[in-house]
Structures are given as structure tokens and as C-alpha cells.
Amino acid sequence: MKRITKENNEMECYTCEKGNLVKKKVEFKLYGESFGHFDAEVCDKCGEQFFDEKTSDEMDEIAKKKGLWGLESETNIAKAGGSLVIRVNKNIAQFLRLKKGEKVRLHPEDRNKLIVEV
Numbered sequence: 001m002k003r004i005t006k007e008n009n010e011m012e013c014y015t016c017e018k019g020n021l022v023k024k025k026v027e028f029k030l031y032g033e034s035f036g037h038f039d040a041e042v043c044d045k046c047g048e049q050f051f052d053e054k055t056s057d058e059m060d061e062i063a064k065k066k067g068l069w070g071l072e073s074e075t076n077i078a079k080a081g082g083s084l085v086i087r088v089n090k091n092i093a094q095f096l097r098l099k100k101g102e103k104v105r106l107h108p109e110d111r112n113k114l115i116v117e118v
């Protein structure tokens with residue numbers, strides 16, 4: 001999902017450059033929370049959705065109100081004994097309702113992604 005600012009009337013998909021963009025109302029979700037339905041241009045080939053600047057701003061406001069703003073973050077891996085420690089910042093911990101001492105399950109999705117199930 002990309003959000004871009006549309007400056008011209010080009011109706012070709014910005015991502016695959018093959019499909020045509022069709023105006024539709026689509027549901028926007030972030031971290032599993034629905035924000036409602038918004039006007040978008042949807043590619044009829046790859047399905048990529050594009051929202052205009054006004055809509056993107058509106059979504060940012062909703063994200064802030066819902067406490068979903070700034071949940072993505074970078075963290076450095078620390079070492080404790082023989083294990084590696086990944087810190088979870090306060091925003092993510094609150095969103096996931098994580099508490100100290102709680103058990104979570106870890107498994108790699110592939111070589112570049114670690115899943116933490118709470």
C-alpha cells in the first residue's frame with residue numbers, strides 16, 4: 001500500500017505501469033484497525049491503491065486519534081548472556097498490551113522477518 005500525491009491526470013498505475021486506475025471507495029486498515037472507506041484509485045491489474053494528499057492527511061489524523069501513529073520503529077539488538085535482546089518501545093507495548101513477564105511466541109517468517117505472537 002502506497003500513498004502518493006497525484007499531480008497530473010495520468011491514469012496509468014504508478015506501480016506496475018500496466019494497469020489502469022479506477023476510482024473506487026476502499027476500506028483502509030492499519031494494524032488491523034479499520035479507518036472506514038475512502039476514495040481511492042485502484043489499479044485493475046496489480047490492485048495497488050492510491051489515495052490523494054487530502055485523504056492521506058485525513059488518515060494520518062485518524063491514526064493519531066486511534067493511537068496508531070508512530071508504531072513502526074527501529075531498534076538495536078542488545079546482548080544479554082548468550083541471548084539477543086530486542087527492545088519493544090512503549091507505543092508498541094501499549095498497542096499490544098504487553099507487560100513485563102508475559103510470554104510471547106517467536107518464529108521466523110523467513111530470513112528477514114521475525115514474528116512475535118502475543
Ligand SMILES: [Zn+2]
Binds near residue numbers: 016018043045046
Ligand atoms: Zn498496477
